[in-house]
Amino acid sequence: MSDMRLRFPPSPTGKIHIGNMRTALFNWLWARKNNGELVLRIEDTDKERSTKEFEDIIIQELDWLGLDVDEGAGVGGEYGPYRQSERLDIYQAYAEKLLEKGKAYKCYCSEEELEEMREKAKQKGVMPKYNGHCRNLSKEEEKEYIKEGREPVIRFKLPKEERDVVVEDVIRGDVTFSSSVLDDFIIFKSDGMPTYNFAVVIDDALMEITEVIRGEDHLSNTPKQILIYEALDFDIPKFAHLPLILDSNRAKLKKRSKDDDVYIGEYREKGYLPEALFNFLSFLGWAPPEDNEILSKEETIENFEITDINKSAAVFDIEKLNWVNGKYIRESDLDYIVELSIPFLKDAGFIDDEFVENNYQWLKKVIDVSRTGVDYLAQLPEEAELFFKELEFEDKEAAIKEFNEEGVELVFDSLKEKIEEIDEFTPEKISNIFSELINELPVGGRTVYHPTRLALTGLDSGPEMKNVIYILGKEETYKRLDNALAMSNDN
């Protein structure tokens, strides 16, 4: 282990989405690359919206993508507790410290009064900043407010002198903010919970976090945090603000960006492979030195470099994800794909446990020929349907007409004969039969393939004929061929 400590601090106010996961992934990558430690901290200071269910989902999804944490919620460690709601006494102690030092003060202004101030400022066209009303309250005034039953918040007292606060960012370089654009911001809410900007500093400092990697949406908050670090004499960690991931409308990807699936769970449920999503997500805002689009986890760690991260936001492109995922589906170990595919085939009602047990090898063949046609596993049942369902003709009349065409009966009979004659029933041998048929029979290739496909699958397109016949087996193939002929004879 090195001294490097990173953290991923989700707020359990919703299921984890693509953007959060990418942040988690980059933290994980950098931690693993440097033998650092990754801490999972739950930021549940929003009492209204945080739930344990969301916390559990977040932990599950991290695990699903393969991002293991070394320390934190659900894992334990020496810097706990790792849930902010369980650290209130700590935040209070530090707030108290600031109060004592005169670097913070209690503010009794109500939300309504604040809202009014903001309105006024807006009308005047000036920045809506807190006016410092409670900054120098007399004892009497304070007593009066308390008597009124007002619950105070605690505000951070901005340094009097206007000064520049510089965020040294690993990705963006130095970013300078003038303290004049800040106001006396709230560090403790009237419900007794710390605000994000306060809790995050206390925790990162106490947990000895050395690198803060987070989304660019936090960049503007960082000067406030730096001021707190300074007021409390804490060491300031290194910052790296990641470019945001945009939805298809080019806005920050957030819960229910309406045209897109944003939650990790939605992708998991559709049958995107964790390896594929990992690969794809790591390429959002970063690229390896070599022109190689498919990288294993190990290769990604090896190549990953925080200074190589892009500065500009990236649009989440589902088409590219589909390609990556399809690639993984086609190239991963077949048994693994079979294992992942089974639940989808079960859901479709095609198979059950007993069937899997008794027909595993056959199932494997079916999935192998069907996997080339899908982007994600939820599409597999549709692709493989023909192997599970009774033969059905969408347009029976058209089918009969096709089977009645000249040469079709000859093709079917010859096909049966040749299948019967081959020594080995394999796709290769079956493929040879088709070549022979085309050469020997006085018909064109279309007359060989199309009616056969229609007779065997009821469809116009699908897996290669050699595979269809191979999977159907001799008996079923004969049966369907005969059935087609019978249909045509009835007319």
Place this chain on the structure above:
RNA sequence: GCCCUCAUCGUCUAGGGGUCUAGGAUACCAGGUUUUCAUCCUGGCGGCAGGGGUUCGAAUCCCCUUGAGGGUACCA
């Protein structure tokens, strides 16, 4: 409004003053393989936001404009 960030094919990106006639991937189109769809292979289409500088030379450095995004909460 104010503050901050960003800007290369539709999208993800490579590129850090001459090797850029700007490379790869995806998407799209065409050809080949499979006489099907898909896969796979080959080829093609397509981009340095605009304007000023600096320089012998700028996609690359500087400035402005424009555009996009983020922040400006008793959300995180």
